[in-house]
Amino acid sequence: MAEHPAYPVGLRLTGRRVVVLGGGQVAQRRLPALIAAGADIRLVSPEATPSVEAMADAGEIAWEQRPYADGDLADAWYALIATSDTDANAAASAEAERHRVWCVRSDDADQATAWTPATGHSEGVTVAVLTTSARDRDPRHTAAIRDAVVEGLRDGTLVAPHQRTRTAGVALVGGGPGDPDLITVRGRRLLAEADVVIADRLGPRDLLAELPPHVEVIDAAKIPYGRFMAQEAINNALIEHAKQGKAVVRLKGGDPFVFGRGMEEAQALAEAGIPCTVVPGISSSISVPGAAGIPVTHRGVAHEFTVVSGHVAPDDERSLVDWPSLARLTGTLVILMGVDKIGRIAETLVAHGKSPQTPVALVQEGTTAAQRRVDATLATVAETVVAQEVRPPAVIVVGEVVGVGVGPHGAA
Numbered sequence: 274m275a276e277h278p279a280y281p282v283g284l285r286l287t288g289r290r291v292v293v294l295g296g297g298q299v300a301q302r303r304l305p306a307l308i309a310a311g312a313d314i315r316l317v318s319p320e321a322t323p324s325v326e327a328m329a330d331a332g333e334i335a336w337e338q339r340p341y342a343d344g345d346l347a348d349a350w351y352a353l354i355a356t357s358d359t360d361a362n363a364a365a366s367a368e369a370e371r372h373r374v375w376c377v378r379s380d381d382a383d384q385a386t387a388w389t390p391a392t393g394h395s396e397g398v399t400v401a402v403l404t405t406s407a408r409d410r411d412p413r414h415t416a417a418i419r420d421a422v423v424e425g426l427r428d429g430t431l432v433a434p435h436q437r438t439r440t441a442g443v444a445l446v447g448g449g450p451g452d453p454d455l456i457t458v459r460g461r462r463l464l465a466e467a468d469v470v471i472a473d474r475l476g477p478r479d480l481l482a483e484l485p486p487h488v489e490v491i492d493a494a495k496i497p498y499g500r501f502m503a504q505e506a507i508n509n510a511l512i513e514h515a516k517q518g519k520a521v522v523r524l525k526g527g528d529p530f531v532f533g534r535g536m537e538e539a540q541a542l543a544e545a546g547i548p549c550t551v552v553p554g555i556s557s558s559i560s561v562p563g564a565a566g567i568p569v570t571h572r573g574v575a576h577e578f579t580v581v582s583g584h585v586a587p588d589d590e591r592s593l594v595d596w597p598s599l600a601r602l603t604g605t606l607v608i609l610m611g612v613d614k615i616g617r618i619a620e621t622l623v624a625h626g627k628s629p630q631t632p633v634a635l636v637q638e639g640t641t642a643a644q645r646r647v648d649a650t651l652a653t654v655a656e657t658v659v660a661q662e663v664r665p666p667a668v669i670v671v672g673e674v675v676g677v678g679v680g681p682h683g684a685a
């Protein structure tokens with residue numbers, strides 16, 4: 274038979290019978306997509322992997338615990354033949370041919386009447402990749418092409434110009450702690466679609482370098498604020514650019530709502546009637562300790578962690594932090610914006626009962642090439658910060674978790 278290319282098609286399987294023969298790894302990999310397609314799935318197999326069994330237990334598939342028997346495919350629209358018995362597979366695909374049921378075969382693609390493409394999804398589109406002929410079939414190649422296309426659509430490096438759907442208004446995007454790889458997929462896509470990006474000093478600066486030349490990048494710290502407060506000037510800049518119909522991204526360090534003033538910006542935009550999307554980010558409060566090998570919780574060591582701003586000293590009347598209560602907690606204390614005030618903070622914690630020997634770690638510029646970790650105790654941290662010239666941005670971790678971990682600083 275002449276070799277023609279396969280004809281690609283999308284099967285609409287809702288409520289339609291799909292028969293799966295064999296409950297092993299192949300079925301385990303393929304079943305979730307069939308379930309998601311709403312198919313009425315009957316699995317015929319004497320055994321099944323624990324995951325497949327769980328799908329049967331959950332009622333997502335009907336499992337007949339027996340070997341394949343002639344007639345099993347009679348009322349199927351589609352079949353997946355994947356038993357470990359080649360003769361049974363051959364008999365089943367002959368039956369499928371008889372009943373004109375399209376079938377895929379895990380053991381012999383040449384004998385199959387259908388092939389499963391490598392698939393992925395992005396923004397309402399399914400990407401399905403097939404090789405043109407059985408001779409060229411190379412699942413790794415098709416999977417790699419699928420990954421490249423899906424990844425490109427997600428991060429915006431692959432944009433279909435006519436269908437470019439941009440999010441109107443302003444996106445408040447959490448950029449993560451600094452490493453450009455630690456922004457979310459959604460954040461990266463919105464960044465790639467932006468006309469204007471208003472960025473903080475903290476966050477993934479490297480991502481800005483990747484933006485095409487037409488994108489206007491504004492340093493939030495440099496927005497002139499004259500008779501306004503700096504934050505008001507930023508809010509006004511967001512509103513003005515969005516009113517011009519531009520796609521605006523407000524790129525922030527970490528998560529927009531962790532000491533990020535994200536909600537102030539969202540409120541200002543709401544008042545101005547500008548649509549606003551919030552994209553969460555990986556907060557430095559957890560990720561920066563983690564990057565330095567410190568888990569903020571650890572079984573048997575810390576069952577809680579508290580994230581505190583140290584930007585005002587404990588005795589400052591503007592402080593909203595109950596430092597005496599924090600001194601009584603047994604868990605981990607994570608202090609942001611605390612480098613300048615750490616001496617007074619440590620004194621207060623000790624004065625209210627924390628041991629002066631409590632371990633402290635300062636992680637400066639975490640997740641970036643310049644990351645450094647400096648260890649101390651509550652008794653020594655003030656002088657250590659000076660002696661080691663620790664500078665913001667740094668996350669300060671106070672608690673026994675500092676000694677947990679692997680590597681030069683950890684106990685293990």
Ligand SMILES: C[S@@+](CC[C@H](N)C(=O)[O-])C[C@H]1O[C@@H](n2cnc3c(N)ncnc32)[C@H](O)[C@@H]1O
Nearest residue numbers: 527528531533556557609610638639666667668
């Ligand atoms: C204004 S707060 C913003 C926090 C941010 N929204 C978040 O979720 O990570 C800034 C503080 O976050 C901490 N920080 C942010 N990024 C950091 C990094 N890469 N390394 C160390 N500390 C960081 C520092 O304590 C810094 O002073």
